[in-house]
Amino acid sequence: MALTDVHLHLTGLSAATLRQLCGPKQAYLRRLQEAFGVCFYGHAGNWRIEGEQALIAADLLETLIEQAKQGNMNEQTLEAALRLHRAKEAEPMGEEPPENINFQAGRRNITGKTPNQCRYLQAMEESVLTLSVGPAGSGKTYLAVAMAVAALNNNKVERIILTRPAVEAGERLGFLPGDLQQKVDPYLIPLFDALSDMLGREKMLALMEQRRIEIAPLAYMRGRTLNDAFIILDEAQNTTQSQMKMFLTRLGFASRMVVTGDVTQVDLPRQHLSGLLHAVHVLRHVKNDVRICYLKAHDVVRHRLVEHIVQAYEQDAQTSDE
Numbered sequence: 001m002a003l004t005d006v007h008l009h010l011t012g013l014s015a016a017t018l019r020q021l022c023g024p025k026q027a028y029l030r031r032l033q034e035a036f037g038v039c040f041y042g043h044a045g046n047w048r049i050e051g052e053q054a055l056i057a058a059d060l061l062e063t064l065i066e067q068a069k070q071g072n073m074n075e076q077t078l079e080a081a082l083r084l085h086r087a088k089e090a091e092p093m094g095e096e097p098p099e100n101i102n103f104q105a106g107r108r109n110i111t112g113k114t115p116n117q118c119r120y121l122q123a124m125e126e127s128v129l130t131l132s133v134g135p136a137g138s139g140k141t142y143l144a145v146a147m148a149v150a151a152l153n154n155n156k157v158e159r160i161i162l163t164r165p166a167v168e169a170g171e172r173l174g175f176l177p178g179d180l181q182q183k184v185d186p187y188l189i190p191l192f193d194a195l196s197d198m199l200g201r202e203k204m205l206a207l208m209e210q211r212r213i214e215i216a217p218l219a220y221m222r223g224r225t226l227n228d229a230f231i232i233l234d235e236a237q238n239t240t241q242s243q244m245k246m247f248l249t250r251l252g253f254a255s256r257m258v259v260t261g262d263v264t265q266v267d268l269p270r271q272h273l274s275g276l277l278h279a280v281h282v283l284r285h286v287k288n289d290v291r292i293c294y295l296k297a298h299d300v301v302r303h304r305l306v307e308h309i310v311q312a313y314e315q316d317a318q319t320s321d322e
Contacts, residue, residue, distance in 0.1 A: 006054040008047040008061065013069075020068040021061075028064075028078050032057055035082050060085060080113055086298045088115065098122060105146035106153065106198035114299045117143060123291035124258055129251070131236075131280055132260045134295025135310040140260035141234050145194040147258070148230040152212065157255070158228040159211065162191045163247075165218045165238045188215050191234060218243060227252035236261035236276040238268055244275030264313065 010018065022029050029040050038051030049058050060081055067073045067081075098118040102111045112118030117139050123130045124147045132140045148160045192215065195204045207213040218239065233239070233247055236259045244259075251257050261276040268274060283290050297310040 006049045006058045008049065008058060010047060010065075013065070017065070017068045020071065020073040021065060023073075023075075023078075028073070028075075031078060031082075032061065036060075056085070080301070083298060083301065084114060101125060103146075103150050104153075105149040106203070107200065108146065108198045110143070110146040110150070112143075113139070113301055116293070116295050116299045117301075120293040120295065121147065123293050124256070127291040128256055128289035129248070129283075129291070130256075130258045131276070131283065131290075131292045132258065132295065133263055133276065133280065133293070134260075135262055135264065135297055135300060137300040137306045137310070138295035138297075139299065139301055140262075140295060141190060141232075142194050144232045144234075144258040144260055145191065146198060148232060149195070149198050151230045151256070152207075157230045159230075160213045161226060161229050161231045162188070162195075162213070162215045162234065163218050163221055163232070164188055164191065164234045165236075165243065188217075191215050191232075218247060221247055221250050224250055225252045226250045226255055228254045229256075231255060231257045233257075233259045234261075236279075237263050237266045237274045239275035240268065240272050241275045241278045244279050248279065264317070 013021070023031075033039060036051060036053040036057040038049050038054050038057045041048040041050065049061075051057070063081055064073060064078065067077050098112075098115050099122065100112050100118050101121040102109065104110070110121075112121050116134075120130070120132055120139070120143060124144065130144075132144070134140050145162070148157075148162075151157045152160055192204075195213065195215075199207070204213065208215070218233065229252070231250070236244065238261075239247065247259075248257070259276065259279065261274075263274060263277055266274045280292055284292060297314060300306050300310055
């Protein structure tokens with residue numbers, strides 16, 4: 001491709017907006033240069049962008065200018081914009097982009113940051129059972145909890161039930177101090193964190209006291225029928241096939257169920273096949289009210305290094321299989 005030269009006239013921007021746009025010591029501009037292989041030239045009111053992807057960089061910069069005008073420009077905003085660009089680039093040609101869903105979950109406004117996240121939100125809104133498979137940081141748990149909080153606030157369900165299998169990742173549960181509940185609580189901390197972020201700690205504890213929110217290990221689900229509830233099974237890759245069947249058959253009337261997991265982080269003994277992998281295989285042809293969503297490395301919404309780590313491990317796994 002030939003080099004492209006794009007001129008941007010920024011004379012209408014205040015000095016404060018320009019500082020926000022460029023970042024501390026021009027860190028945001030350097031990040032854009034690195035991401036698109038372009039160079040920025042010029043002075044405060046008149047910039048020139050040079051490189052094969054100069055037009056794309058200029059288009060993204062226009063979006064970031066709007067964020068800077070509102071005082072919302074930061075590293076997280078920049079990485080979210082770059083992530084959305086990469087996700088769009090990875091979309092299959094001719095595939096219709098998913099509709100974005102925007103809703104309020106407690107004190108947080110929730111929206112999909114990538115096309116796959118938008119598909120995931122749409123699946124949870126439309127289906128009774130959603131299975132979500134993806135790497136760490138891709139939003140599987142957080143978006144499921146957000147959808148549950150919104151359903152509770154809008155009186156679509158009477159309660160939220162969050163559960164995880166208590167499987168040791170190399171540690172021994174018996175060596176932890178305290179009673180059974182104190183031993184199990186560390187496994188449930190990510191769920192507490194997501195709820196606390198959306199509701200605030202006081203409201204979360206009040207709803208738990210009223211039993212409108214229940215957080216419990218998967219073993220506590222046996223023998224129950226869960227009606228009028230939004231039920232989430234997190235870290236489902238660490239369930240056995242029998243545990244997964246037990247959980248899925250807890251589904252009652254007027255309930256929704258979301259199962260999330262990362263199949264690259266299975267902590268089960270080698271002789272056990274992951275219940276999540278088995279469920280995806282068994283349910284792949286069930287069309288009525290069941291959706292299976294796949295999130296990828298480019299859907300990771302944590303620090304950008306996490307995305308690179310996930311990609312490195314995926315490439316290593318592919319090399320090992322060859």
